[in-house]
Amino acid sequence: MSRPFRTPCLPAGDGGAGQIGRAAVRALHAELVLAPKPGLVSPLDNGSHADMDMATFLRSLSALRPYFRAIAAAGGDDAPFGDLAALGRDAERDMLAATGGVNTHRGAIFCIGLLAAASGLRRARGLRRSLGDIVRERWGRAILAAGEGAPPSHGSRVAARHGARGARGQAAAGFPILYRQVLPALTDGLAATGSADAAGVQALFTAMTYLEDTNLLHRGGPAGLSFVQGEAGRFLDRGGVLREDWRDQALALHRRCVARWLSPGGSADMLAAVWFLWSQGDRPDGIMAR
Numbered sequence: 001m002s003r004p005f006r007t008p009c010l011p012a013g014d015g016g017a018g019q020i021g022r023a024a025v026r027a028l029h030a031e032l033v034l035a036p037k038p039g040l041v042s043p044l045d046n047g048s049h050a051d052m053d054m055a056t057f058l059r060s061l062s063a064l065r066p067y068f069r070a071i072a073a074a075g076g077d078d079a080p081f082g083d084l085a086a087l088g089r090d091a092e093r094d095m096l097a098a099t100g101g102v103n104t105h106r107g108a109i110f111c112i113g114l115l116a117a118a119s120g121l122r123r124a125r126g127l128r129r130s131l132g133d134i135v136r137e138r139w140g141r142a143i144l145a146a147g148e149g150a151p152p153s154h155g156s157r158v159a160a161r162h163g164a165r166g167a168r169g170q171a172a173a174g175f176p177i178l179y180r181q182v183l184p185a186l187t188d189g190l191a192a193t194g195s196a197d198a199a200g201v202q203a204l205f206t207a208m209t210y211l212e213d214t215n216l217l218h219r220g221g222p223a224g225l226s227f228v229q230g231e232a233g234r235f236l237d238r239g240g241v242l243r244e245d246w247r248d249q250a251l252a253l254h255r256r257c258v259a260r261w262l263s264p265g266g267s268a269d270m271l272a273a274v275w276f277l278w279s280q281g282d283r284p285d286g287i288m289a290r
């Protein structure tokens with residue numbers, strides 16, 4: 001039974017960093033509890049992960065609550081990227097302490113942290129720009145510059161090998177896939193089904209179709225990325241969540257991803273990010289009046 005349309009929405013009219021922080025955590029929680037999610041951790045099972053489960057993610061989310069409030073406040077103070085990055089590094093440490101060293105939310109700390117900072121800045125200045133545009137215009141150049149000296153990572157290694165631009169490239173460009181593909185998919189899914197679960201799956205499969213997910217490149221190379229993009233695209237072409245048997249179709253792909261040990265962690269972050277955009281009033285045709 002699909003959950004009725006109850007999205008992680010902010011109470012209208014409130015503008016504090018605390019509200020923004022709570023909306024970020026609610027969006028990450030909405031991602032976590034959705035199932036089925038090909039290759040990813042959910043209440044169904046641990047997907048393509050031997051080192052983390054629902055409890056790991058819940059401990060991580062609890063540890064990250066102060067961070068999302070703090071980075072929203074920093075954005076409201078028009079902080080430079082260096083200050084945001086310092087908050088993000090501290091949050092990564094808190095995450096690793098809470099998870100026993102497992103990377104649950106490193107990408108989410110970055111992309112949803114930046115969007116939360118943008119929301120703080122938008123409210124402080126009364127801006128009428130999308131959160132993605134604010135990220136690009138205010139911190140885009142610094143995001144790319146910071147990549148030059150960043151420590152090696154799975155993402156930087158696949159960037160060197162395959163030319164992928166990864167999380168940093170998406171953020172510096174203002175999250176184009178999130179706004180051009182994923183947010184319309186969520187919006188249309190909600191309108192067509194009235195179900196947050198169905199709309200979330202439609203948004204996730206849309207992200208999986210378009211995103212150059214460095215997690216997939218890291219684990220499965222170009223063949224792994226192409227497999228997931230192709231299968232997710234075929235799910236959408238066959239009608240997506242408008243098909244009666246969409247849950248069975250999504251579960252079948254989940255099992256095929258696990259068999260290949262593939263996990264689209266970047267797309268999971270895009271799902272959480274699109275719920276956060278929704279909660280902040282961003283829509284495909286502009287920003288909802290608050």
Ligand SMILES: CC(C)(COP(=O)(O)OP(=O)(O)OC[C@H]1O[C@@H](n2cnc3c(N)ncnc32)[C@H](O[C@H]2O[C@H](COP(=O)(O)OP(=O)(O)OP(=O)(O)O)[C@@H](O)[C@H]2O)[C@@H]1O)[C@@H](O)C(=O)NCCC(=O)NCCS
Pocket residue numbers: 084085086087088089103104105106107108109110111113150151153154155156165166167168170211212213214215218219263264265266267269
């Ligand atoms: C800019 C940073 C995010 C670092 O990015 P980089 O690409 O250099 O490093 P990675 O950590 O390898 O990848 C980034 C994570 O971002 C998600 N992601 C992947 N592709 C994309 C994309 N195209 N667009 C947006 N986001 C993307 C993804 O994160 C999620 O998956 C992780 C969990 O999955 P898992 O498979 O377990 O991942 P691993 O443990 O790495 O693999 P296994 O060992 O298990 O196989 C989890 O992080 C999710 O959030 C990518 O993993 C930023 O962190 C940075 O700049 N760091 C430097 C220090 C800093 O300045 N930090 C503060 C910045 S505010």
Ligand SMILES: Nc1ncnc2[nH]cnc12
Pocket residue numbers: 031032039040041042047049104105263264265266268269
């Ligand atoms: N539910 C999830 N499972 C695996 N990796 C993730 N990264 C972000 N959310 C995730």
